[in-house]
Amino acid sequence: MKKDSNVKARIFKNNLLYVVVCVMSALTAIPLLAILGEVLVKGWQQLGWSFLTEATPNAFKAMMAAQKGEPIPGGIANGIVGTLMMLFTAAVVAIPVGILCGICLSEFRKNWFAKTVSYITDLLQGTPSIIIGIIVYIWVVVPMKGYSGFAGSVALFIMMLPLIIRSTEETMKILPESLKEAGLALGGNYWRVMLKVMLPASFGSIFTGILLAVSRVVGETAPLMFTALGGAVISYDLGRPMSAVPLMIWEFFNDPNLQDLIWGASLFLLTLVLCLNLLAKRIAKKWKI
Protein backbone atom coordinates (compact mmCIF):
# COMPACT_ATOMS: atom_id res chain seq x y z
CA MET A 1 0.00 0.00 0.00
CA LYS A 2 2.75 2.37 0.95
CA LYS A 3 4.47 1.66 -2.32
CA ASP A 4 1.29 2.41 -4.18
CA SER A 5 0.91 5.86 -2.71
CA ASN A 6 4.55 6.49 -3.44
CA VAL A 7 3.94 5.83 -7.09
CA LYS A 8 0.93 8.10 -7.04
CA ALA A 9 3.00 10.88 -5.54
CA ARG A 10 5.58 10.43 -8.25
CA ILE A 11 2.96 10.52 -10.98
CA PHE A 12 1.53 13.66 -9.42
CA LYS A 13 4.94 15.29 -9.31
CA ASN A 14 5.53 14.32 -12.89
CA ASN A 15 2.27 15.86 -14.01
CA LEU A 16 2.90 18.99 -11.99
CA LEU A 17 6.26 19.43 -13.61
CA TYR A 18 4.69 18.92 -17.02
CA VAL A 19 2.16 21.68 -16.35
CA VAL A 20 4.88 24.02 -15.08
CA VAL A 21 6.94 23.44 -18.22
CA CYS A 22 3.93 24.08 -20.41
CA VAL A 23 3.10 27.32 -18.61
CA MET A 24 6.69 28.49 -18.87
CA SER A 25 6.87 27.83 -22.58
CA ALA A 26 3.55 29.59 -23.07
CA LEU A 27 4.98 32.58 -21.20
CA THR A 28 7.93 32.81 -23.56
CA ALA A 29 5.60 32.61 -26.54
CA ILE A 30 3.45 35.49 -25.29
CA PRO A 31 5.78 38.35 -26.24
CA LEU A 32 6.30 36.89 -29.71
CA LEU A 33 2.59 36.43 -30.29
CA ALA A 34 1.86 39.90 -28.89
CA ILE A 35 4.36 41.47 -31.29
CA LEU A 36 3.04 39.51 -34.23
CA GLY A 37 -0.55 40.40 -33.35
CA GLU A 38 0.15 44.08 -32.92
CA VAL A 39 2.06 44.38 -36.18
CA LEU A 40 -0.48 42.33 -38.05
CA VAL A 41 -3.49 44.27 -36.80
CA LYS A 42 -1.96 47.66 -37.49
CA GLY A 43 -0.13 46.83 -40.67
CA TRP A 44 -2.25 44.58 -42.77
CA GLN A 45 -4.55 47.26 -44.28
CA GLN A 46 -1.55 49.12 -45.65
CA LEU A 47 -0.04 46.10 -47.28
CA GLY A 48 -1.19 46.25 -50.87
CA TRP A 49 0.24 46.27 -54.35
CA SER A 50 1.03 49.99 -54.40
CA PHE A 51 2.68 49.73 -51.01
CA LEU A 52 5.19 47.31 -52.47
CA THR A 53 5.73 49.04 -55.81
CA GLU A 54 5.75 52.76 -55.05
CA ALA A 55 8.35 54.92 -53.38
CA THR A 56 7.90 56.90 -50.19
CA PRO A 57 5.51 59.83 -50.56
CA ASN A 58 6.99 63.21 -49.78
CA ALA A 59 5.89 64.89 -46.60
CA PHE A 60 3.64 67.37 -48.38
CA LYS A 61 1.60 64.76 -50.25
CA ALA A 62 1.30 62.72 -47.10
CA MET A 63 0.09 65.76 -45.18
CA MET A 64 -2.52 66.57 -47.82
CA ALA A 65 -3.82 63.03 -47.77
CA ALA A 66 -3.96 63.04 -44.01
CA GLN A 67 -5.93 66.29 -44.00
CA LYS A 68 -8.46 64.85 -46.42
CA GLY A 69 -8.70 61.74 -44.30
CA GLU A 70 -7.40 59.54 -47.15
CA PRO A 71 -4.82 56.80 -46.67
CA ILE A 72 -1.24 57.91 -47.25
CA PRO A 73 -0.20 57.32 -50.88
CA GLY A 74 3.00 55.56 -51.89
CA GLY A 75 4.88 52.74 -50.31
CA ILE A 76 8.25 51.29 -49.44
CA ALA A 77 9.52 50.17 -52.84
CA ASN A 78 12.67 52.27 -52.52
CA GLY A 79 13.45 50.47 -49.28
CA ILE A 80 12.73 47.04 -50.73
CA VAL A 81 14.95 47.70 -53.73
CA GLY A 82 17.73 49.03 -51.51
CA THR A 83 17.51 46.16 -49.04
CA LEU A 84 17.59 43.57 -51.81
CA MET A 85 20.45 45.23 -53.68
CA MET A 86 22.63 45.72 -50.63
CA LEU A 87 21.87 42.25 -49.29
CA PHE A 88 22.63 40.72 -52.64
CA THR A 89 25.91 42.57 -53.02
CA ALA A 90 26.97 41.70 -49.50
CA ALA A 91 25.95 38.05 -49.90
CA VAL A 92 27.70 37.56 -53.24
CA VAL A 93 30.99 38.36 -51.56
CA ALA A 94 30.30 37.04 -48.07
CA ILE A 95 29.15 33.58 -49.18
CA PRO A 96 32.28 32.43 -51.05
CA VAL A 97 34.64 34.18 -48.66
CA GLY A 98 32.78 32.85 -45.63
CA ILE A 99 32.61 29.30 -46.93
CA LEU A 100 36.28 29.25 -47.88
CA CYS A 101 37.22 30.69 -44.53
CA GLY A 102 34.99 28.20 -42.71
CA ILE A 103 36.57 25.29 -44.57
CA CYS A 104 40.06 26.51 -43.72
CA LEU A 105 39.21 26.97 -40.06
CA SER A 106 37.80 23.47 -39.85
CA GLU A 107 40.65 21.90 -41.81
CA PHE A 108 43.44 23.57 -39.88
CA ARG A 109 41.69 23.56 -36.54
CA LYS A 110 44.88 22.71 -34.67
CA ASN A 111 46.88 25.53 -36.19
CA TRP A 112 47.41 28.55 -33.92
CA PHE A 113 46.61 30.99 -36.73
CA ALA A 114 43.29 29.27 -37.42
CA LYS A 115 42.51 29.32 -33.73
CA THR A 116 43.17 33.05 -33.62
CA VAL A 117 41.02 33.70 -36.68
CA SER A 118 38.29 31.59 -35.15
CA TYR A 119 38.44 33.68 -32.00
CA ILE A 120 38.34 36.91 -33.97
CA THR A 121 35.30 35.61 -35.81
CA ASP A 122 33.57 35.18 -32.48
CA LEU A 123 34.45 38.71 -31.50
CA LEU A 124 33.22 40.07 -34.80
CA GLN A 125 29.97 38.21 -34.37
CA GLY A 126 29.50 39.82 -30.98
CA THR A 127 30.40 43.33 -32.08
CA PRO A 128 27.45 45.72 -31.71
CA SER A 129 26.17 46.59 -35.16
CA ILE A 130 26.33 50.30 -34.52
CA ILE A 131 30.09 50.03 -34.10
CA ILE A 132 30.37 48.23 -37.40
CA GLY A 133 28.37 51.09 -38.91
CA ILE A 134 30.67 53.76 -37.57
CA ILE A 135 33.78 51.83 -38.64
CA VAL A 136 32.48 51.44 -42.18
CA TYR A 137 31.67 55.14 -42.12
CA ILE A 138 35.31 55.90 -41.42
CA TRP A 139 36.68 53.28 -43.79
CA VAL A 140 34.34 53.71 -46.75
CA VAL A 141 32.06 56.71 -46.51
CA VAL A 142 34.74 59.24 -45.60
CA PRO A 143 37.30 58.22 -48.26
CA MET A 144 34.58 57.92 -50.91
CA LYS A 145 33.25 61.31 -49.88
CA GLY A 146 29.64 60.30 -49.58
CA TYR A 147 27.05 57.86 -48.30
CA SER A 148 26.30 55.03 -50.65
CA GLY A 149 24.56 51.72 -51.07
CA PHE A 150 28.02 50.26 -51.50
CA ALA A 151 29.03 51.37 -48.01
CA GLY A 152 25.82 49.81 -46.72
CA SER A 153 26.74 46.57 -48.47
CA VAL A 154 30.14 46.60 -46.82
CA ALA A 155 28.54 46.96 -43.41
CA LEU A 156 26.13 44.09 -44.11
CA PHE A 157 28.99 42.03 -45.48
CA ILE A 158 30.94 42.44 -42.24
CA MET A 159 27.89 41.41 -40.28
CA MET A 160 27.14 38.35 -42.40
CA LEU A 161 30.68 37.08 -42.69
CA PRO A 162 31.19 35.67 -39.19
CA LEU A 163 27.79 33.99 -39.27
CA ILE A 164 28.61 32.18 -42.51
CA ILE A 165 32.13 31.29 -41.41
CA ARG A 166 30.82 29.85 -38.17
CA SER A 167 28.08 27.77 -39.72
CA THR A 168 30.41 26.40 -42.41
CA GLU A 169 33.09 25.60 -39.88
CA GLU A 170 30.71 23.82 -37.51
CA THR A 171 29.19 21.84 -40.37
CA MET A 172 32.52 20.76 -41.81
CA LYS A 173 33.74 19.75 -38.38
CA ILE A 174 31.00 17.20 -37.86
CA LEU A 175 31.55 15.46 -41.20
CA PRO A 176 33.35 12.17 -40.62
CA GLU A 177 37.05 12.18 -41.43
CA SER A 178 36.54 8.91 -43.31
CA LEU A 179 34.60 10.75 -46.00
CA LYS A 180 37.59 12.89 -46.84
CA GLU A 181 39.89 9.90 -46.65
CA ALA A 182 37.64 7.96 -49.02
CA GLY A 183 37.87 10.77 -51.53
CA LEU A 184 41.63 11.09 -51.21
CA ALA A 185 42.07 7.31 -51.33
CA LEU A 186 40.60 7.42 -54.83
CA GLY A 187 43.42 9.69 -55.86
CA GLY A 188 41.41 12.88 -55.74
CA ASN A 189 43.39 16.02 -55.17
CA TYR A 190 42.63 17.92 -52.03
CA TRP A 191 40.50 20.74 -53.40
CA ARG A 192 38.52 18.48 -55.70
CA VAL A 193 37.65 16.30 -52.71
CA MET A 194 36.63 19.41 -50.79
CA LEU A 195 34.48 20.72 -53.62
CA LYS A 196 32.93 17.49 -54.84
CA VAL A 197 32.57 15.50 -51.63
CA MET A 198 32.83 17.55 -48.47
CA LEU A 199 31.05 20.71 -49.57
CA PRO A 200 28.06 18.92 -51.14
CA ALA A 201 27.76 16.75 -48.04
CA SER A 202 27.41 19.84 -45.90
CA PHE A 203 25.54 21.93 -48.44
CA GLY A 204 22.22 21.75 -46.62
CA SER A 205 23.48 23.10 -43.34
CA ILE A 206 25.68 25.69 -44.98
CA PHE A 207 22.74 26.95 -46.99
CA THR A 208 20.65 27.06 -43.83
CA GLY A 209 23.42 29.06 -42.19
CA ILE A 210 23.44 31.51 -45.07
CA LEU A 211 19.69 32.02 -44.89
CA LEU A 212 19.86 32.61 -41.17
CA ALA A 213 22.71 35.06 -41.68
CA VAL A 214 20.63 36.94 -44.24
CA SER A 215 17.63 37.01 -41.98
CA ARG A 216 19.79 38.28 -39.14
CA VAL A 217 21.11 41.26 -41.07
CA VAL A 218 18.02 42.10 -43.10
CA GLY A 219 16.58 44.02 -40.18
CA GLU A 220 19.79 45.82 -39.22
CA THR A 221 19.28 49.56 -39.04
CA ALA A 222 22.16 51.08 -37.14
CA PRO A 223 24.96 50.13 -39.54
CA LEU A 224 22.97 51.44 -42.48
CA MET A 225 22.34 54.84 -40.89
CA PHE A 226 26.02 55.69 -41.13
CA THR A 227 26.56 54.15 -44.51
CA ALA A 228 23.61 53.91 -46.90
CA LEU A 229 21.85 56.83 -45.22
CA GLY A 230 18.51 56.36 -46.99
CA GLY A 231 16.73 57.93 -49.92
CA ALA A 232 13.23 58.85 -50.98
CA VAL A 233 13.31 57.59 -54.55
CA ILE A 234 13.82 54.15 -56.00
CA SER A 235 17.53 53.92 -56.81
CA TYR A 236 19.50 51.13 -58.37
CA ASP A 237 22.83 52.91 -58.08
CA LEU A 238 25.06 51.46 -55.38
CA GLY A 239 27.31 54.50 -55.69
CA ARG A 240 24.65 56.77 -54.20
CA PRO A 241 22.70 56.85 -50.97
CA MET A 242 20.19 54.08 -50.79
CA SER A 243 17.20 53.27 -48.67
CA ALA A 244 16.38 50.06 -46.85
CA VAL A 245 13.22 48.79 -45.18
CA PRO A 246 14.49 49.06 -41.58
CA LEU A 247 15.85 52.54 -42.31
CA MET A 248 12.45 53.56 -43.57
CA ILE A 249 10.76 52.43 -40.39
CA TRP A 250 13.08 54.75 -38.52
CA GLU A 251 12.34 57.60 -40.96
CA PHE A 252 8.58 57.06 -40.73
CA PHE A 253 8.84 57.16 -36.97
CA ASN A 254 10.56 60.52 -37.12
CA ASP A 255 8.08 62.11 -39.51
CA PRO A 256 4.66 62.74 -37.97
CA ASN A 257 3.03 62.73 -41.40
CA LEU A 258 4.32 59.32 -42.30
CA GLN A 259 3.77 57.50 -39.05
CA ASP A 260 0.92 55.49 -40.50
CA LEU A 261 3.37 53.68 -42.73
CA ILE A 262 5.42 52.26 -39.88
CA TRP A 263 3.23 49.24 -39.43
CA GLY A 264 3.04 48.22 -43.02
CA ALA A 265 6.81 48.36 -43.31
CA SER A 266 7.22 46.47 -40.04
CA LEU A 267 4.85 43.78 -41.16
CA PHE A 268 6.75 43.43 -44.42
CA LEU A 269 10.09 43.08 -42.64
CA LEU A 270 8.74 40.66 -40.07
CA THR A 271 7.17 38.49 -42.75
CA LEU A 272 10.42 38.43 -44.69
CA VAL A 273 12.41 37.33 -41.65
CA LEU A 274 9.86 34.68 -40.71
CA CYS A 275 9.82 33.30 -44.24
CA LEU A 276 13.61 33.12 -44.35
CA ASN A 277 13.63 31.29 -41.04
CA LEU A 278 10.96 28.83 -42.08
CA LEU A 279 12.76 28.20 -45.36
CA ALA A 280 16.00 27.61 -43.50
CA LYS A 281 14.28 25.09 -41.23
CA ARG A 282 12.79 23.20 -44.14
CA ILE A 283 16.06 23.03 -46.02
CA ALA A 284 17.90 21.87 -42.93
CA LYS A 285 15.40 19.05 -42.60
CA LYS A 286 15.37 18.08 -46.23
CA TRP A 287 19.14 17.99 -46.72
CA LYS A 288 19.97 16.11 -43.58
CA ILE A 289 22.27 13.20 -44.38
Place this chain on the structure above:
Amino acid sequence: MENIVDPILEIKDVSISYDKNVTAVKNVSACVERNTITAIMGPSGCGKSTLLRAVNRMHELYKNITVTGEILLNGENILTRDPIEVRRNIGMVFQRPNPFPTMSIYDNVLAGYTLNGISLSKHKRDDLVEKCLRNVALWDEVKDVLNKRGTFLSGGQQQRLCIARSLALQPEILLMDEPTSALDPIATKHIEDLLVKLKKEVTILIVTHNMSQAMRISDRSMFMFLGELIEYDDTKRMFESPKDDRTRAYLTGQMG
Protein backbone atom coordinates in the same frame (compact mmCIF):
# COMPACT_ATOMS: atom_id res chain seq x y z
CA MET B 1 58.18 -15.79 -46.07
CA GLU B 2 60.39 -17.32 -48.75
CA ASN B 3 58.35 -18.68 -51.61
CA ILE B 4 57.24 -15.45 -53.25
CA VAL B 5 57.32 -15.95 -56.99
CA ASP B 6 55.97 -12.71 -58.37
CA PRO B 7 56.04 -9.98 -55.75
CA ILE B 8 53.86 -6.96 -56.41
CA LEU B 9 54.54 -5.19 -53.14
CA GLU B 10 57.67 -5.20 -51.03
CA ILE B 11 57.61 -3.66 -47.61
CA LYS B 12 61.15 -2.99 -46.45
CA ASP B 13 61.95 -2.16 -42.85
CA VAL B 14 58.93 0.07 -42.40
CA SER B 15 58.42 1.83 -39.08
CA ILE B 16 55.56 4.19 -38.39
CA SER B 17 55.16 6.43 -35.40
CA TYR B 18 52.53 8.76 -34.08
CA ASP B 19 53.85 11.81 -32.23
CA LYS B 20 57.47 10.55 -32.17
CA ASN B 21 57.14 8.55 -28.96
CA VAL B 22 54.38 6.14 -29.99
CA THR B 23 55.79 3.70 -32.52
CA ALA B 24 52.82 1.77 -33.89
CA VAL B 25 54.70 -0.29 -36.50
CA LYS B 26 58.24 -1.49 -35.91
CA ASN B 27 60.65 -2.55 -38.65
CA VAL B 28 58.19 -4.55 -40.68
CA SER B 29 59.47 -6.25 -43.83
CA ALA B 30 57.33 -8.43 -46.09
CA CYS B 31 56.68 -9.28 -49.71
CA VAL B 32 53.20 -9.66 -51.15
CA GLU B 33 52.55 -12.07 -53.99
CA ARG B 34 50.62 -10.84 -57.02
CA ASN B 35 46.99 -11.93 -57.37
CA THR B 36 46.63 -13.34 -53.92
CA ILE B 37 44.71 -12.43 -50.83
CA THR B 38 46.98 -11.65 -47.92
CA ALA B 39 45.40 -11.30 -44.50
CA ILE B 40 46.85 -9.17 -41.74
CA MET B 41 45.82 -10.44 -38.31
CA GLY B 42 46.57 -9.53 -34.77
CA PRO B 43 44.98 -8.26 -31.58
CA SER B 44 43.46 -4.81 -31.73
CA GLY B 45 45.95 -1.98 -31.43
CA CYS B 46 48.83 -4.01 -32.85
CA GLY B 47 49.30 -1.69 -35.83
CA LYS B 48 47.41 -3.46 -38.61
CA SER B 49 45.54 -0.40 -39.80
CA THR B 50 48.59 1.76 -39.41
CA LEU B 51 50.64 -0.52 -41.66
CA LEU B 52 47.86 -0.81 -44.23
CA ARG B 53 47.32 2.92 -44.42
CA ALA B 54 50.99 3.50 -45.11
CA VAL B 55 50.64 1.58 -48.37
CA ASN B 56 48.44 4.21 -49.98
CA ARG B 57 50.04 7.04 -48.08
CA MET B 58 47.03 8.00 -45.98
CA HIS B 59 49.36 9.00 -43.18
CA GLU B 60 50.47 12.05 -45.08
CA LEU B 61 47.18 13.73 -44.27
CA TYR B 62 48.31 14.07 -40.69
CA LYS B 63 51.36 16.00 -39.67
CA ASN B 64 52.27 14.04 -36.56
CA ILE B 65 52.86 10.73 -38.31
CA THR B 66 56.24 9.66 -39.66
CA VAL B 67 56.83 6.71 -41.94
CA THR B 68 60.34 5.37 -42.51
CA GLY B 69 61.59 2.54 -44.70
CA GLU B 70 60.60 1.65 -48.23
CA ILE B 71 57.44 0.31 -49.83
CA LEU B 72 58.03 -0.91 -53.37
CA LEU B 73 55.21 -1.35 -55.85
CA ASN B 74 56.52 -3.32 -58.81
CA GLY B 75 60.00 -2.43 -57.66
CA GLU B 76 59.40 1.30 -57.38
CA ASN B 77 59.36 3.07 -54.04
CA ILE B 78 55.90 4.56 -53.60
CA LEU B 79 56.95 6.68 -50.64
CA THR B 80 58.86 8.96 -52.97
CA ARG B 81 56.31 9.07 -55.76
CA ASP B 82 53.39 11.40 -56.28
CA PRO B 83 50.83 10.35 -53.64
CA ILE B 84 47.91 10.98 -55.96
CA GLU B 85 49.28 8.58 -58.55
CA VAL B 86 49.98 6.00 -55.85
CA ARG B 87 46.44 6.19 -54.54
CA ARG B 88 44.99 5.77 -58.00
CA ASN B 89 46.94 2.52 -58.27
CA ILE B 90 46.16 1.31 -54.79
CA GLY B 91 42.51 1.33 -53.78
CA MET B 92 41.22 1.32 -50.25
CA VAL B 93 38.05 0.07 -48.63
CA PHE B 94 37.28 1.21 -45.12
CA GLN B 95 35.81 -0.43 -42.07
CA ARG B 96 32.51 1.40 -42.25
CA PRO B 97 30.90 1.58 -45.67
CA ASN B 98 31.27 5.18 -46.78
CA PRO B 99 29.63 5.87 -50.13
CA PHE B 100 29.63 9.59 -50.87
CA PRO B 101 26.33 10.70 -49.34
CA THR B 102 25.34 13.25 -51.94
CA MET B 103 26.16 11.13 -54.97
CA SER B 104 23.90 8.63 -56.69
CA ILE B 105 24.92 4.99 -56.95
CA TYR B 106 25.97 5.67 -60.52
CA ASP B 107 28.08 8.67 -59.56
CA ASN B 108 29.62 6.83 -56.64
CA VAL B 109 31.04 4.21 -58.97
CA LEU B 110 32.50 6.94 -61.14
CA ALA B 111 33.68 9.10 -58.24
CA GLY B 112 37.31 8.12 -58.79
CA TYR B 113 37.18 9.61 -62.26
CA THR B 114 35.35 12.73 -61.14
CA LEU B 115 37.82 13.32 -58.35
CA ASN B 116 40.74 12.85 -60.71
CA GLY B 117 39.23 15.27 -63.20
CA ILE B 118 38.99 12.59 -65.88
CA SER B 119 35.92 12.89 -68.09
CA LEU B 120 34.53 9.91 -69.95
CA SER B 121 31.96 9.69 -72.70
CA LYS B 122 28.42 8.79 -71.64
CA HIS B 123 28.79 5.46 -73.37
CA LYS B 124 32.00 4.62 -71.55
CA ARG B 125 30.55 5.68 -68.23
CA ASP B 126 27.50 3.46 -68.62
CA ASP B 127 29.70 0.53 -69.56
CA LEU B 128 32.06 1.09 -66.70
CA VAL B 129 29.29 1.41 -64.12
CA GLU B 130 27.66 -1.79 -65.31
CA LYS B 131 30.93 -3.69 -65.44
CA CYS B 132 32.02 -2.60 -61.97
CA LEU B 133 28.66 -3.25 -60.38
CA ARG B 134 28.50 -6.68 -62.01
CA ASN B 135 31.99 -7.31 -60.73
CA VAL B 136 30.82 -6.84 -57.17
CA ALA B 137 27.54 -8.71 -57.81
CA LEU B 138 25.48 -5.61 -57.18
CA TRP B 139 24.21 -4.90 -60.67
CA ASP B 140 21.05 -6.97 -60.51
CA GLU B 141 20.09 -5.43 -57.20
CA VAL B 142 20.56 -1.81 -58.17
CA LYS B 143 20.23 -1.55 -61.93
CA ASP B 144 16.81 0.09 -61.61
CA VAL B 145 17.78 2.56 -58.91
CA LEU B 146 21.12 3.83 -60.21
CA ASN B 147 20.01 7.39 -59.62
CA LYS B 148 19.21 6.89 -55.98
CA ARG B 149 21.71 7.95 -53.41
CA GLY B 150 24.29 5.36 -52.42
CA THR B 151 23.31 5.77 -48.81
CA PHE B 152 19.87 4.24 -49.48
CA LEU B 153 21.42 0.81 -49.80
CA SER B 154 21.88 -1.70 -47.00
CA GLY B 155 25.23 -1.85 -45.23
CA GLY B 156 26.44 -4.83 -47.22
CA GLN B 157 25.35 -3.30 -50.49
CA GLN B 158 27.04 -0.04 -49.55
CA GLN B 159 30.27 -1.86 -48.88
CA ARG B 160 30.08 -3.61 -52.24
CA LEU B 161 29.43 -0.24 -53.82
CA CYS B 162 32.58 1.05 -52.15
CA ILE B 163 34.52 -1.89 -53.55
CA ALA B 164 33.11 -1.15 -57.00
CA ARG B 165 34.12 2.46 -56.60
CA SER B 166 37.70 1.42 -55.88
CA LEU B 167 37.80 -1.15 -58.68
CA ALA B 168 36.55 1.37 -61.22
CA LEU B 169 40.02 2.89 -61.35
CA GLN B 170 41.50 -0.57 -62.02
CA PRO B 171 43.96 -0.50 -59.15
CA GLU B 172 46.72 -3.06 -58.85
CA ILE B 173 46.22 -3.48 -55.15
CA LEU B 174 43.10 -3.25 -53.01
CA LEU B 175 43.61 -2.48 -49.34
CA MET B 176 40.79 -3.42 -47.02
CA ASP B 177 40.62 -2.51 -43.35
CA GLU B 178 38.21 -4.89 -41.63
CA PRO B 179 35.71 -4.42 -44.45
CA THR B 180 33.12 -6.77 -42.99
CA SER B 181 33.31 -5.96 -39.30
CA ALA B 182 30.28 -3.66 -39.53
CA LEU B 183 28.22 -6.17 -41.53
CA ASP B 184 25.95 -9.09 -40.75
CA PRO B 185 27.06 -12.68 -41.52
CA ILE B 186 25.17 -12.95 -44.80
CA ALA B 187 26.57 -9.71 -46.17
CA THR B 188 29.98 -10.81 -44.93
CA LYS B 189 29.73 -14.11 -46.79
CA HIS B 190 28.73 -12.25 -49.90
CA ILE B 191 31.80 -10.06 -49.75
CA GLU B 192 34.12 -12.93 -48.96
CA ASP B 193 32.94 -14.82 -52.03
CA LEU B 194 33.45 -11.69 -54.03
CA LEU B 195 37.02 -11.20 -52.86
CA VAL B 196 38.02 -14.73 -53.77
CA LYS B 197 36.66 -14.08 -57.25
CA LEU B 198 38.31 -10.67 -57.51
CA LYS B 199 41.84 -11.77 -56.77
CA LYS B 200 42.25 -12.71 -60.42
CA GLU B 201 42.20 -9.01 -61.20
CA VAL B 202 43.64 -7.35 -58.16
CA THR B 203 45.95 -8.19 -55.31
CA ILE B 204 44.12 -7.91 -52.02
CA LEU B 205 45.58 -6.98 -48.67
CA ILE B 206 42.97 -7.37 -45.99
CA VAL B 207 43.08 -6.55 -42.30
CA THR B 208 40.85 -8.78 -40.28
CA HIS B 209 40.48 -9.67 -36.66
CA ASN B 210 38.32 -12.56 -37.65
CA MET B 211 40.52 -15.66 -37.82
CA SER B 212 38.00 -17.85 -39.58
CA GLN B 213 37.65 -15.18 -42.24
CA ALA B 214 41.39 -15.20 -42.82
CA MET B 215 41.26 -18.98 -42.95
CA ARG B 216 38.40 -18.99 -45.46
CA ILE B 217 39.65 -16.48 -47.97
CA SER B 218 43.35 -15.73 -47.64
CA ASP B 219 46.29 -17.40 -49.31
CA ARG B 220 48.85 -15.98 -46.96
CA SER B 221 48.63 -14.47 -43.53
CA MET B 222 50.64 -12.05 -41.48
CA PHE B 223 50.41 -12.06 -37.73
CA MET B 224 51.29 -8.79 -36.03
CA PHE B 225 51.79 -8.19 -32.36
CA LEU B 226 52.68 -4.90 -30.63
CA GLY B 227 53.71 -3.33 -33.90
CA GLU B 228 55.96 -6.16 -35.03
CA LEU B 229 55.39 -8.65 -37.79
CA ILE B 230 55.75 -11.89 -35.86
CA GLU B 231 54.94 -14.44 -38.50
CA TYR B 232 54.12 -14.49 -42.18
CA ASP B 233 53.31 -17.72 -43.96
CA ASP B 234 50.86 -19.64 -46.09
CA THR B 235 47.58 -19.30 -44.27
CA LYS B 236 47.07 -23.02 -44.07
CA ARG B 237 50.52 -23.69 -42.75
CA MET B 238 50.28 -20.92 -40.21
CA PHE B 239 46.99 -22.15 -38.84
CA GLU B 240 48.17 -25.75 -38.73
CA SER B 241 51.62 -25.23 -37.28
CA PRO B 242 52.42 -21.74 -36.14
CA LYS B 243 56.11 -21.24 -35.52
CA ASP B 244 55.92 -18.56 -32.88
CA ASP B 245 54.35 -19.04 -29.46
CA ARG B 246 52.56 -15.70 -29.71
CA THR B 247 50.98 -16.71 -33.00
CA ARG B 248 49.87 -19.96 -31.47
CA ALA B 249 48.41 -18.19 -28.46
CA TYR B 250 46.49 -15.83 -30.71
CA LEU B 251 45.22 -18.52 -33.06
CA THR B 252 44.05 -20.68 -30.20
CA GLY B 253 42.18 -17.80 -28.67
CA GLN B 254 44.42 -17.25 -25.68
CA MET B 255 45.03 -13.66 -26.63
CA GLY B 256 42.51 -10.78 -27.02
